[in-house]
Amino acid sequence: MALIEVRWHGRGGQGAWTASNILAMAAAIDGKHVQSFPAFGPERSGAPVLAFTRISEEPIEIHSMVYEPDIVVVLDPTLLKNVNVTQGLKKGGIIVVNYEGDAEKLYNNIGISKGEYKVYITPATKLALEILKRPITNTAMIGALLKASKLTSWGSLEEAIKKRFPGPLAEKNIELVKKAYELAREV
Amino acid sequence: MTEAVKTPKIPPEKQILMTVNGDEAVAYAAKQSLVDVVAAYPITPQTIIVEKFSEFVANGEVHTEFVPVESEHSAMSACVGAAAAGARAFTATAANGLALMWEILYIAASLRLPIVLAVANRALSAPINIHNDHSDAYGMRDSGWIQIFVENVQEAYDTTIQAFKIAEDERVLLPVAVNLDGFFLSHTLENIRMLPDEEVHKFLGGYRKTYPKVKVDYFDEEVPLILNPARPLSFGPLDLYDYYYEHKMHQIEAxxxxxxxxxxxxxxxYELTGRKYGDGVLVPYGVEDADVVVTVLGSTGGTVxxxxxxxxxxxYKVGTIRIRLFRPFPHKELAELLKGVKVVGVMDRGISFGSYGPSFLDISTALYDLKERPLLVNYVYGLGGRDAQPEMIEKMFMELLEIAKTGEVKEKLRFLGVRE
Structure with missing residues (x-):
């Protein structure tokens, strides 16, 4: 695997950085080199935030922000109206969105036409409310991301989630990731 | 750059894989280094270091005396007292916190106390900015501390342990500042390999050993040069024009x-872990045949x-040298590497207002005695955490290649990535 760069779009408090960290930890357990960092700004609850993951077979030398991601993950569909989530996204890159509903409307919301990028969706908010009883979508979006691109093994991802969350919460998050993976589809 | 060796004493699979940020890596390194005293005051982006360390203390995982002081001035003062009493002392700070330590930095160095200080480099106020540049480290340049800059999280871990070894070496006995870029390293998660505890203990030779022994006229035997109520000694008493200068010469020689x-x-x-950073002083890449070389400190080294x-x-015949050891500055070694190069770009993440970037001043000094001097351009960049974008660095190289062609430097001091 060459260097893969992922950009996470969320709102302050939704756990975009945590998702990035879990993905990085899982890839590291797989033996990959990783980096995970937020776009460091004032941490305000609800404001649009970014986080970045780099995954590579080779040691990662670069220490700048990510400008041309291979993949973007959108934790919150309300961001699509205000944030240009495709900025710098590589041609034919992947967009993974927490979304359920009409695909055409989604394409319009992102402002792209069919075939430009590979777009995957999963109903992360709904699943999070069902399983966690809270609208925390970050781990669900890791599941959807894995459907779009097999960045880590399941075993490593489970291990990373268990490291990050205490006991029962880990099990719930693993259930959520799996469900979000199952329901994720390209549109 | 980390260069892997075939057979390190502790092979990678025997080392512990961790995914941690730079601050946590430093905290783990300090934990394994059998530190006796940590005195600290929190400041972003260093806070995680002492926060994590205080967890080790609360969990009973370390024997360390943790002193939660009321300011950075007190933090360094407590480290001075502890180190003078023979303890292995550690603290961490950044930016304004480091500025508040300033007075005591000089005292730590001139008393020859092997304290280790982690600096999560951050811009100095005003305006208030929590992000990375090297203005804090440049501010302590002349204090007598050894200053090392690291490139990544692994190196932050490795260097923190090495810092105790260097500081406590009988030939040195000086404090060491380990500089890791705020946020770009302090808050960035990377995978690292840690040694098992006992290997770090062995590497450092266990707890801090104190020397030298000194002859004092009111004792009938030589005593270790530490504060000890049973054998009272004074540290740093009045020293006027009679001996002050000679004591400064000791620092200069050390x-x-x-x-x-x-x-x-x-x-x-390297023998132990399979990891080394150039020769420890400079980390060159592609310099041998280069027309253009860029020098840089810290995490931007990897991007360059x-x-x-x-x-x-x-x-393109280009190369780079990452300056790992900034104080003492490797003038001779740099001159040796840079002779024959046509143009040298010197990157500084800070400036001496009214002059140039501090590393530029040293490199100018280093190259002055060469018969054929390279042309020099100083690039100030990344103030207040502005990102060192790959695209920006590439443009800088193209500009330097053009200078190599024309032989003409239009502006000696350039400002990268700033609005015009």
């Missing part, structure tokens, strides 16, 4: 011995090397 110790420690670490590789693959 600094001269630092590079060889840094090289030895780098080599020992990334661009160098890209440009070399297109046939």
């Amino acid at each position: 600094m001269k011995r630092v590079p060889e110790v840094v090289r030895e420690v780098n080599e020992k670490w 090397r990334h661009i160098v590789k890209k440009l070399r693959s297109r046939g």
Whole structure:
């Protein structure tokens, strides 16, 4: 695997950085080199935030922000109206969105036409409310991301989630990731 | 750059894989280094270091006396007292916190106390900015501390352990500041390999040993040079024009011995772990045949090397040197590496207002005695955490290649990535 760069779009408090960290930890357990960092700004609850993951077979030398991601993950569909989530996204890159509903409307919301990028969706908010009883979508979006691109093994991802969350919460998050993976589809 | 060796004493699979940020890596390194005293005051982006360390203390995982002081001035003062009493002392700070330590930094160095200080480099106020530049580290440049800059999280871990070894070496006995870029390293998660505890203990030779022994006329035997109520000694009493100058000469001489110790420690670490950082002092890449070389400190070193590789693959003769040891400054070694180079770009993440970037001043000094001097351009960049974008660095190289062609430097001091 060459260097893969992922950009996470969320709102302050939704756990975009945590998702990035879990993905990085899982890839590291797989033996990959990783980096995970937020776009460091004032941490305000609800404001649009970014986080970045780099995954590579080779040691990662670069220490700048990510400008041309291979993949973007959108934790919150309300961001699509205000944030240009495709900025710098590589041609034919992947967009993974927490979304359920009409695909055409989604394409319009992102402002792209069919075939430009590979777009995957999963109903992360709904699943999070069902399983966690809270609208925390970050781990669900890791599941959807894995459907779009097999960045880590399941075993490593489970291990990373268990490291990050205490006991029962880990099990719930693993259930959520799996469900979000199952329901994720390209549109 | 980390160069892997075939057979390190502790092979990678026997080392512990961790995914941690730079601050946590430093905290783990300090934990394994059998630190006796940590005195600290929180400040972003350093806070995680002492927060994590205080967890080790609360969990009973370390024997360390943790002193939660009321300011950075007190933090360094407590470290001075502890180190003078023979303890291995550690603290961490950044930016304004480091500025508040300033007075005591000089005292720590001139009392020859092997304290280790982690600096999560951050811009100085005003305006208030929590992000990375090197203005804090440049501010302590003349205080008598050894200053090492690291490139990544692994190196932050490795160097924190090495710092105790260097500081406590009998030839050195000086404090060491380990500089890691705020946020770009302090808050960035990377995978690292840690040694098992006992291997770090062995590497450092266990708890801090104190020397030298001194002859004092009111004792009938030589005593260790530490504060001990049973054998009272004074540290740093009045020293006017009679001996002050001679004591400064001791500091000057001790600094001269630092590079060889840094090289030895780098080599020992390589044998143990399979990791080394150039010769410990400088980390050159692609310099041998280069027309253009860029020097840099800290985490940007990797980004510059990334661009160098890209440009070399297109046939450009470019190279880079990451300056790992900033104080004492490796003037001779740099002159040796840079002779024959046409143009040198010097990147500084800080400036001496009214002058140039501090590393530019040293490099100018280093190159002055060469018969054929390279042309020099100073690039100030990344103030207040502005990102060192790969694209920006590539443009800088293209500009330097153009200068190599024309032989003409239009502006000696350039400001990268600033709005016009």
